[in-house]
Amino acid sequence: MGENATAGRGVLGRARGFVKGRPASQKVGGGVAAALLASAPFGGLAAVPEPGPEPIAKGKAVMVGPYEVVVDQVVELPDLKPAVSPEPSERVVVVDMKVTLTGDRPEYAVTLTKNVSLTGGGVEVVDGPDLYFVEDATRMSNINPGLTYRLALTYTTSGPWQGDSVTVSSNLVEFREEDKQTLDPDAWVARDKIQSRGTFPLVRRS
Amino acid sequence: MRRSIALAAFVLAAMGIGRLITDHVPTGDVADKPFTHAGVVGEKVALDYADVTVTGVHVTPTIMGNPASAAGGRFLVVDTELVATREPVFMAGFFLVDASDHRWISSTRGSECVTNAKLSTGVRHYASFCFDVPKRALSGARLVATRGMWTSHESEFRRDDLADVDLGIAAAEADTLWAGTDPVNVKESGPVPPAEARR
Numbered sequence: 001m002g003e004n005a006t007a008g009r010g011v012l013g014r015a016r017g018f019v020k021g022r023p024a025s026q027k028v029g030g031g032v033a034a035a036l037l038a039s040a041p042f043g044g045l046a047a048v049p050e051p052g053p054e055p056i057a058k059g060k061a062v063m064v065g066p067y068e069v070v071v072d073q074v075v076e077l078p079d080l081k082p083a084v085s086p087e088p089s090e091r092v093v094v095v096d097m098k099v100t101l102t103g104d105r106p107e108y109a110v111t112l113t114k115n116v117s118l119t120g121g122g123v124e125v126v127d128g129p130d131l132y133f134v135e136d137a138t139r140m141s142n143i144n145p146g147l148t149y150r151l152a153l154t155y156t157t158s159g160p161w162q163g164d165s166v167t168v169s170s171n172l173v174e175f176r177e178e179d180k181q182t183l184d185p186d187a188w189v190a191r192d193k194i195q196s197r198g199t200f201p202l203v204r205r206s
Numbered sequence: 207m208r209r210s211i212a213l214a215a216f217v218l219a220a221m222g223i224g225r226l227i228t229d230h231v232p233t234g235d236v237a238d239k240p241f242t243h244a245g246v247v248g249e250k251v252a253l254d255y256a257d258v259t260v261t262g263v264h265v266t267p268t269i270m271g272n273p274a275s276a277a278g279g280r281f282l283v284v285d286t287e288l289v290a291t292r293e294p295v296f297m298a299g300f301f302l303v304d305a306s307d308h309r310w311i312s313s314t315r316g317s318e319c320v321t322n323a324k325l326s327t328g329v330r331h332y333a334s335f336c337f338d339v340p341k342r343a344l345s346g347a348r349l350v351a352t353r354g355m356w357t358s359h360e361s362e363f364r365r366d367d368l369a370d371v372d373l374g375i376a377a378a379e380a381d382t383l384w385a386g387t388d389p390v391n392v393k394e395s396g397p398v399p400p401a402e403a404r405r
Contacts, residue, residue: 106311108358136315139314142311144337145308146343187359
C-alpha cells in the first residue's frame with residue numbers, strides 16, 4: 001500500500017513537473033481540451049444541430065434560387081378556368097404569390113415550380129405545379145429579371161383538401177458556376193434539402 | 207546519350223509551346239462565339255439561312271387588352287419581316303439585349319405575340335415579338351434573332367449566324383416612350399402583311 005502511494009505520488013509529481021515545463025500557450029490548450037473532455041457526458045462534444053428551415057409567412061419574402069417569392073394566400077377552387085379545368089372530383093389548390101426574378105438574365109419557371117411543394121392535405125397532386133400570370137391567365141414558362149409578377153402556382157389535386165391548413169415548403173436551390181460532368185455551367189441546381197417552410201390557412205372558394 | 211537529351215529537350219519545348227497556346231490563344235471564345243451580323247431598324251440583315259428585317263418598334267402598356275406585368279409596366283413590341291433564303295427554317299431565338307448586355311425573353315402575353323417563327327423558303331413571314339420589360343431595358347435595346355433558342359449559357363447558337371439589330375432607342379427617348387399609353391394590337395403572325403391581316 002505504501003509502495004503504491006509512493007509510486008502514485010511519483011507519477012503525479014512527474015506529470016506536474018512536465019506541465020510546469022510547458023509554455024503558457026500549451027498549458028491553456030491542454031486546459032481547454034481537458035474541459036471539453038469533462039463536458040462530454042453533458043453533450044459538450046455533440047454535433048451542433050443544423051438550423052431548421054427558414055419560416056415562410058404571409059407577406060414575407062423568401063428566396064427560391066434566383067426568385068424572390070412572397071406568398072399572400074393559399075386558395076382551393078373547383079377550377080381556375082380558362083387556365084386549369086380539372087375533373088369534377090378534383091380540385092385546384094393555388095398559391096397566390098408575387099415573384100421577382102433577381103439577377104440579370106431570364107430564367108426558366110421550372111426552377112420555381114419544381115421546388116415549391118404543398119403537404120398536409122391527404123390528397124395526391126395529379127397535375128402541376130404550373131405557373132400562370134394572374135391578370136390574364138397566361139402560362140409562364142420563362143421569367144424576365146427585375147419585374148414583379150403576381151402569379152398563381154397551381155396544383156390539381158385528386159380531391160378536396162383534408163383539413164384547414166396547407167404547409168408550403170421550398171427546396172434549397174444553389175447556383176452552380178461550373179459542372180465538368182454535364183458541361184452545363186451557370187445553372188441553378190436544386191438540392192435535396194428543405195430551405196423554407198410555413199403553414200397557411202386554406203381559403204376555400206366555390 | 208546526346209540523342210536522348212535532344213529528344214527530352216524537344217518534348218519539353220513542345221509541351222511549353224502547347225501551354226503557351228492554351229494560355230494565350232482564346233480558343234474557347236472562338237469555338238463558342240456566333241457569327242454576329244449587326245443591323246438597324248428598316249435594314250435587311252442577311253444571315254446564312256434567312257433575311258431578318260425589323261420593320262417597327264412600339265412601347266405600350268397594353269397588348270390586345272393584356273397589361274404589362276406590373277402596374278405602370280410596359281411592353282416593347284418589335285415587328286419583323288423574315289424570309290428563309292435557302293430552305294425551310296425554324297427560328298427559335300428572338301430575345302432582347304439591353305445597353306448593359308442583359309437578356310430579356312419574349313412574352314406570349316397578348317394572343318398574337320410569338321416567340322419563334324417557322325419560315326418557308328422564299329415566303330415573307332411577318333411576326334411581332336413582345337417583351338415585358340422594365341424601363342431600364344429600353345435605352346440602347348437590340349433585338350437578337352437566331353435559330354437556336356435562348357438558354358442560360360447561350361449554347362444553342364454557338365457558331366451560328368445571328369442578327370443583332372439596334373432598335374434605335376436613345377437614352378433621351380426612353381422617358382417619352384415609357385410615358386406613351388396607346389395600346390398596340392399585334393397582327394397575326396404569318397405570310398399575310400400586317401396591313402392586310404384581318405386581326
